[in-house]
Amino acid sequence: MDKAHFDQITERTGTASLKWDRYPSEVLPMWIADMDFPSPAGIQEALIKRVEHGVFGYTHPDVSFKEVIISWYSTRHGWQLEPDWIVFMTGVVSGLNNFCQAFRDSYHSVVVQTPVYPPILHAPEAAGLQKMEVPFSREPDGRYSLDLDALEQSFQGGKCQFILCNPQNPTGRVFSQPELEAVADLCDRYDVVVCSDEIHSDLVFAPHRHIPFASLRPSTAQRTITFAAPSKTFNIAGLSCAFAIIPDPGLRETFKNQVESFSGHTNALGLTAGLAAYTTGGGWLQSLLEYLTANRQYLQEYVRKNLPGVGFYPPEGTYLAWLDFSGFRIPDPARMLLDRGRVALSPGIEFGNPGRQFVRLNFGCPRQVLANGLDRIALAVTKELLS
Numbered sequence: 001m002d003k004a005h006f007d008q009i010t011e012r013t014g015t016a017s018l019k020w021d022r023y024p025s026e027v028l029p030m031w032i033a034d035m036d037f038p039s040p041a042g043i044q045e046a047l048i049k050r051v052e053h054g055v056f057g058y059t060h061p062d063v064s065f066k067e068v069i070i071s072w073y074s075t076r077h078g079w080q081l082e083p084d085w086i087v088f089m090t091g092v093v094s095g096l097n098n099f100c101q102a103f104r105d106s107y108h109s110v111v112v113q114t115p116v117y118p119p120i121l122h123a124p125e126a127a128g129l130q131k132m133e134v135p136f137s138r139e140p141d142g143r144y145s146l147d148l149d150a151l152e153q154s155f156q157g158g159k160c161q162f163i164l165c166n167p168q169n170p171t172g173r174v175f176s177q178p179e180l181e182a183v184a185d186l187c188d189r190y191d192v193v194v195c196s197d198e199i200h201s202d203l204v205f206a207p208h209r210h211i212p213f214a215s216l217r218p219s220t221a222q223r224t225i226t227f228a229a230p231s232k233t234f235n236i237a238g239l240s241c242a243f244a245i246i247p248d249p250g251l252r253e254t255f256k257n258q259v260e261s262f263s264g265h266t267n268a269l270g271l272t273a274g275l276a277a278y279t280t281g282g283g284w285l286q287s288l289l290e291y292l293t294a295n296r297q298y299l300q301e302y303v304r305k306n307l308p309g310v311g312f313y314p315p316e317g318t319y320l321a322w323l324d325f326s327g328f329r330i331p332d333p334a335r336m337l338l339d340r341g342r343v344a345l346s347p348g349i350e351f352g353n354p355g356r357q358f359v360r361l362n363f364g365c366p367r368q369v370l371a372n373g374l375d376r377i378a379l380a381v382t383k384e385l386l387s
């Protein structure tokens, strides 16, 4: 797949796109986490073939789906899965809520690290559980790191669940082996049940490497439910197909019962697309990562040259950039950018209090669109400084 494939602009208006329909047409959307690239040809072909069949009754995952997931995990993430461990579900957000609901009688609180993807922030309270927020530490250069002391304190009350997000949305951190080992030690010490949202695991920039939390050691595998999906990797979020990996039979049984009762079936087209993605999408993914790496570089240089007051630490994974506007001392940076620059980014406050002065930018788009968005941000900043 060459660069031209990703440079190509695909008109998305008129497709009921959440990203493109939320704002008036003159606003450039760079908020929600889907990309503006067409999915790999293998996915499109499989979908066309399935649609041409014309009958869309209740569908279960093809027997080969688990095999391709096992092979994907073993070659890409060095984790050997058993077929029984895989539980299909309609999406990771419903999975997060099902996780909190399924175990709420045995636990009284859920620990989350902030800033974090909003549905992770809200799932505990939606299940009637107490939420404990542990903010990440921030280094002077803007890089986020784990606050292990605060994490340990939050576990000390006992009987708690923990939702880890790795690669982390919105900071773009991909946690290293020593960092994950330190978290695993704490989880072992305080007997914490973990939900590890790893939906961005395929979108990691070299030299960083995704390490599935549950793959660290047997005790971690037994206490962890891992969430993954082909949706971010191959841009098929509208097709609702995801899965959980649960080595422990007890956790699996409880979670599976919850999902089957409350979340319904994965749909026929999502299953078709997911299977085709893991079967045929490896080469496309490699090209995507090269393109996103170059976008990240472009973004970094642009911020350095043209947005001197904006803080930015390059993400290690995801196609999301977390931009620090605290130097501007304005109450709502996303609103300012929308009003003055006609560019829509995700307001940082949605990711919890530490995000108040930040915005999240989605750079999963053709370079030309990224350049346009950054010019709009620079224009907005100039107007703001002159006001």
Ligand SMILES: Cc1ncc(COP(=O)(O)O)c(C=O)c1O
Pocket (backbone or CB within 6 Å): 033, 090, 091, 092, 093, 094, 117, 165, 169, 197, 199, 200, 229, 231, 237, 241, 242
């Ligand atoms: C960390 C994280 N989890 C889950 C999701 C969404 O998952 P799904 O579309 O499968 O519900 C996203 C989407 O941005 C995400 O960033």
